[in-house]
Amino acid sequence: MQHSLARLWRCAKSLSTSNSPGAPLSPERSLTFETLERRDLLAAAGLVDVGTQPDGALSGKIIYVNAGHGITGDFPNAGDWSFQRPLLLNMIEDLGNQDQATFFADYIFRAGATVVPMRPIGNQSNEVVLDNDDTEVTFSGAWTDSSSSIYFGDAGDVPYRFASKSVTETAFARYRPNIPESGFYPVYSWARYGSDRVADQLYRIRHSGGITEVTVNHRRVGNGMVYLGSYYFEAGTDGYVDISNRSADPNGSVVIADMIRFGNGMGDVVQSGTTSGRSREDEAGLYWIEWQVSNSQGISTSEYRTSSNDRSATVSATPRYAEYMNREADGALSDRLFISFHSNAGGGRGVVALHNTANGGDTPNQLLLAQLLGQEVNDDLVDQNGQFEYNWSNRGSNVTFQATFNYGEINNSVINNEFDATIVETGFHDSQLDASLMRDADVRDAIARATYQGVVRYFNNVDGGVTPITMLPGKVTDVRAETAGADSVTVSWTPPVANTYNGGTATGYRIYGSTNGYGFDGGTFVAGGATASYTLTGLDPSAGAYYFKVVAVNAGGESAGSEVVAALPNAGPKGILIVNGFDRLSRQQNPVQAGAERVRPRQSNSFDYSVQVAEAIEASSPDLVVDTASNEAVIAGDVLLSNYQAVVWISGEESTVDSTFDGAEQSLVGNYLNNGGQLFVSGTEIGWDLDAQAGGTTFYNDSLRADYVSDDANTYNVAGAVGSIFEGLSFSFDDGTLFYDADFPDVITELGGATRALNYVGGAGGGAAIQYDSGASTKLVNFAFPFETITSDADRTAVFSRVLDFFDFEVTLSDVELILDNDDGSPIYAETGSWSTAGNTGFNGTSYRFAPAGAAATAQWNFGLPFAGQGEVFVQFRSGSNRTSDTVYQIDTGGGIETVSISQKTDDLVWVSLGNFDFSAGARSILLDAGASSGGSVAIADAVRIVVPAPVTGNGDFDADGDIDGSDFLAWQRGFGTMGTATLEQGDANGDTNVDADDLVIWQTQYATATVLALATSAASAITSESTDTQRLDTQLLSALAQRVSLIPKSTASQRSNHNFVARETVQEAVQRAIPTSHVLRSTVRQSNAPSPIQEHQQSESAKQDAFAELGLDERISLRIAGF
Template sequence: MKKFTLTTLIFLLAGRICAQNTTTWGKTEHKGKPWVENTSRPNKITNGLQGRHFSIWASHGRYFDNAKCIWKWQRPILFGTTEDLFTPTIVVPYLMPMLENAGAIVFSPRERDWQANEVIVDNDTPLSSYAENNAKKKWKSTEEPGFAFHKGTYADGENPFTAGTSRQIKTRKKDTKLSSIVYKPNFPEEGRYAVYVSYQTMKKSTEEAQYIVRHKGSQTIFHVNQQMGGGTWVYLGTFDFDKGQNQRNCVILTNHSTKKGIVTADAVRFGGGMGNIQRGSQTSQLPRALEGARYYAQWAGAPREIVSKSGGSNDYTDDINVRSLMTNWLAGGSCYLPDHQGKNVPIELTLAIHSDAGVKADGSVVGTLGICTTQQGEPTLGTGLSRQASRTLAEALVQGVKKDIEATFGVNWNTRSVRDQNYSETRLPAQPSAILEVLSHQNFPDMRLAQDPNFRFILARSIYKTILRYTAAMHGTTSIVQPLAPRNFSAEIIAPGKVRLSWDPTPDATEPSATPTSYNVYIAAGKAGFNNGQNITTTNLEIPITPGISYSFRITACNAGGESFPTETLAACSQPGATETILVVNGFDRLSSPAIINTNIEQGFDIETDPGITLGPTLGWSGRQSNFDKQQMGKEGQGSLGYGGEELTGTLVAGNNLNYVPVHVEAIQTLQKYNIASTSGKTIEAGKINLKKYALIDLALGLEKDDGHSLYLYKTIAPETRRQLTEYLYQGGKLLISGAYLATDMKTPEEEQWLAQTLKIKAAGINADNNSPQITGLGMQFNIHRTINSEHYGAYNPNIIQPADTLATNINPIMTYADGSTAALAWNNAPQAAIILAFPWECITSPQQRNRIMRGLITHLMK
């Protein structure tokens, strides 16, 4: 045995510590398969975040105040929201998808699904929803506990993952004679539901348990590495499902694997659900996604010492600590936290997104603050990594936000500092970690920007890009930024039973690497869900379609760094024997904050004038602002600037889903007489569509308008589009236009003249009675969505219109609002004709009436 002197031992030990105390991962690398892998993904990612695991969360949430025995927000209500509600609107719809589109696996210690419904299928309560199928191998019980569900509330400390049993089976390499379990939920409503699976990790667990998610008849296949993460909820993805129970909407677990091993099975959960942890005498009575992480951790099976360090006496501090502790619990035993007992998930970074307090009376922004902890806590991170790695992350995040916001919006964005202090969320994680205080929720100049969805997209994209580059630097690899969504999208019928899709790439001036090299084309036929896409390298594709069936399409841009967000959804239908084609145009892409009040004495958001429009639905609103007094700036609570109500708390407010074209196409298709094509409004504006070949144009403007406060300019009908529509009508075209603000958005003399001469109408005010949704016309009465709701965007204060020439006899009102003012006009100067609806047609609440009205409008125009 070799002997060392004391001096030599000290030198060698010092050298080992020095070698461990590095600022990059070096050779530390997860060697196995990722926790979750979507094997149906059509594009390959080689320079993104493939196989990387992160823990990301959005600040606070509703919690139980033990001293006052009430549920409350952790931060005050300001400008229609709270920090607890606001930061998830950055993380959930933007940051998490961007990271996952780059190939990352993202864990959140807060519930991420805004769906209030929850359906659980489990072997312990099978009924008709759970079915085991035995073939060559047989399912049997494990010796490990599993999840079990019971109705009603759960007591503090009650762990649902120790209340039931779990199942197991040996894997089979051949893809014949497979055994399976079918989880067939009974959905109370059609909608989007997150899918979570659970299982037990055992000695011989497989790395590639095969889960098949069937969603509206389409299916997506996942491989889950069951060698990690057993005994908790594991997120697969979020999908569209039909109402009710059928084989088209289910999850199937098979025992197929390329290697020998064990597949285990437990419960499958659909939807985020409502909070069900009782504290005091009641639950939060809100969607679980709005609660603090403490309650999700209990529902996800975390041990009591993780869920509540206080032993149930202080939910506030528990919630702060559990975010990091649960992450470490999952990461324990992995290559990034080898000496900690846990679930072996290789989580290598944590990030908390917060918003801060503070005001600037001079009208400037408070801006962004980064937080890290390098002087407190364990001397090094999990593998001996220096805590300076956290400071590097925090600094990069702050610098990136400033760069991207200023480059995109041309504003002077303030960055305060990187604060190195003792915060639980940056002290406790065993991985590089940071808190990003993105802005001040108390300062209106910050929130004026932050409530614009376009700002939140750029903010989240900046954070994603920093994580991408930081991770590449930590591992010594190269990175490529995922592209932006394509533009100028169209779907044209080029022959019976054939559609041609075409689009253009969207350049990113700030990111040279974000150039698309391929595109994913996603297709949905009839009532089926979207397939998993086809990856192609061209910017057009000809597709055969079955005549008489409506097809929907959307496109994403791809490169080695990942996949973009999708385009709007277009649709097309080839009708047997049709000789004429109708073109549906999506003219509604507006995203905006609510109307802004900003004077010498008042400041805030006026939801009643204009509630704004988000990308998809949001849970981010607490209620309408009631105090606009700038003299109360900087205060909190009732009477402070920005204070308001909570009447919207827990309401999933519908936004712009960018998918209204299929609704138009499906309604027109019920006539069974015309081919139907579609395009984006920007494509017409760019001069890429020949309108002359269409017998009728259905222009859907939705809530499009130049509102004066959006960060991007929107316009109902741009100058080039007006020119083309004028030419189209004068050559005998037929035009159906619907939208809430067409008339009032024509503000200049030139625009008013076009409105009068080409469309033959003018603005006659607005219909401000949003509580009266009824419209009369075409021999029926029907309702439209007029206010904030969870089903569909509402048409606040739509236009009233009248003939530009009040003496003209060939233009007539065909619909009226409840107060008798005109909601729609029609005229016919054969062969040209037009109908103008002063409200969005797709806002009609009844699908049957909506389709009947569309048939009547088209028939009237085409006669």
């Protein structure tokens, strides 16, 4: 079957013949358009609204976490911002320390600890800080203003507010931020400690997945920021943090509401008139503390700083402020701990934990702490040798170090016996092997886990065995989500292995659910360590896609989350299987900052790319049944490809080391295609691995129908090939700004009957995707870059809707919005004559071109449209006094060339409309003619924008006979005016339960190019077949009217609607000119007193006028409403 542009994106005649949701359609099928609105995430049925921080072995423990060094602003001179350690072997210790601390904080948080960061956690350069007297903070119930001299805020502010505790909530303070950008935000609280505080002050964090409750003991810690966890917030004001007075503590009496911080923000501490220009997490902990103190009242700088030199002050700032935040009067030394992360140098390999001498520099149990942590990290990583790029160096028992001086960062002279402290030197950053390992996310994770396990052993030693030596479990694997009915999804997994380095035995599991894939609910607990599946019921198919991740739990805490799987729990046959085949997480994927690699897994592989796929499917075909499985589950036979009409295989940046498709996968996928399957596969390294590296050349050439050309397209831009299913689309994939850097995408070409689908724009050019249609049932779309990295939601939806249509599924039709820039180059942008590049920047900060007015020079932007329709064209340029006032553009609409002129003297870098034009589908262009332009010295060529709304579509086959004809029009005419209860049979074409003019437009559009009134002849023939008691109009009259009256579209450039029509003559004119008055309505035709169609509709004059207004019709169109 040939899928030409016209066939693929037809809008003149599109008739759905499918009665089952998501079923493949016949070649004549409905393409509908609807906007996927954001839904209230908590409203989705089947999810658990409220969850809590996990309980575990570290519940009740306070751990101060530091990341050593960080950029400072006074070296070598005041105002010079520089890192304290150099760039060496692709890492900077200052940055690696913060990455390591983030991994560690996640582990101890999931083990129940209260985490107090001395340098920010995670990476989020946005911030919102709300103090108790800000307008975004509201109070419910009884609260009292404090008169304390120590508080966060400006002098003269209300210091903070407090409320009396209650077993049931009677008061809360709500901090509602305006989040500037959707994303993951660490959340922190600031409250003054005191003897009257409850030990379980409740913070209720409302994020995009629901509510998570976290408690903090402010009798024991305060006067600085405490970490409440990291959560995904949507942009805007939906999220908040509540401070509740609900408490089960029998001792304390009050809760405190002072400050809540969302995100880390950009550094704003000034050194000699300059700021770092970097996010706070890159700065030394000194500045994180300085920001808190300088924005607070009643705290002396001596609590954290003893030197005016920032590098010197950094050394002891963090333990000093930890000691200040720690209220030693509550609890014991065995309830808290200070851990700092560094990396080593000076020759050597492996982990070393530091301690001081016994002459006043060491904390009470410092040597024990250093031994336990150093040994745990050493032994656990050695046990994993063979799983990393290089083996971890085994130092045996030589895992601690004591210098001839006291390390200031763990010096008891500033800690005062309040807690133990050590520095974990994770490895040697001047060793090529260690530096490579420390740039590996799996190694950083292993070090964090081992350090956490050492901490558990430490507390068990010093608190008399109160802390259980139960390590939280490892991750579950092989996760899959399979729709089990219209409201049910079965989630399955493989339990984690329990051993010394991977964690304890799971005693149960928690399935977290989500409706956006990033913010998760409170979780559904599933008992039993051997349990491997659970069916969630009561889900709402109308809520769209659900997303799930699974964690293992035991008394030690909660494991890290599994990869995210998606499901659309609709009724019907198995539609699409998403396969997570992207497992790679290596240092080669790391984002680079200041020349150094950062170990931030979400920017390398976040293991949640089923979200982008499922969102695109939902937006394109919301009634499909969609499941997700890991590729390991497919290999194991737990999920069968043959059960699905189509498979989407996510390969991401999977490459040769990890194998894009191993032998088993090649066999399974090859058999699936050979037996009529439909496959959409994408990834940057598939050709490199299978073809260039001979990992499966036959499979790549014969099954995936592609041939590898070269390794790197050197561009992130693509455009649809002429005649392909993507003709008319141009879009970009990610360079690391949004998801991960999809670098080194293969250049490929088609083989074995496949055709080109996408070409790279810029760079090396060449093929970016192929498509294949066997002519029977087998179909294939193969992208040489990852689909999930397409940078905009709209583009992903547009791409996927075309894939689904190619696979013969019912899909929605998306609006087209194209932005074409002169920098896009050939074939999108082309010139004749002499053009020059301006020294200034134009659209989106890129270049623009100019040519002398009157010179023989043209600039042309080329594009393709997948469907016909009325679209608006905009241009953007740098304005100026020397620009042409009569700048001539020519728009090739497919039906001719339309010329428009505008002035470029004003409207600098804004979109200026050239008007609305009736485009036909196919290759089109916008041309700027400098030779015809005048009124200035130069004409500017920069960017153009084309917006074409999707055609009005729906189902005009009201009588369900497979044809859209006059009899369907009569069905609409009979049902006209039915409001709120209408069905398709009654003439409701667009499914809004009303029969109105919109439905008539759909019927008219789907009757190919015939006008509404010209169809009267067909209606007449349909009438003659009815019994005499139901005949409505004289056949001769209909035929005569058809000859006299027709509809023509309005075509003025000021009109934007596709629904504007005028009539050539009125009904009365047509009737009088066509036939005698006595012939208009013959009573002999009727055998009842039923009103005529005209009389029926004239009974509702207001409805008729509403229809006119809705369509923007001339009143002379009354014939259209009156019965034709």
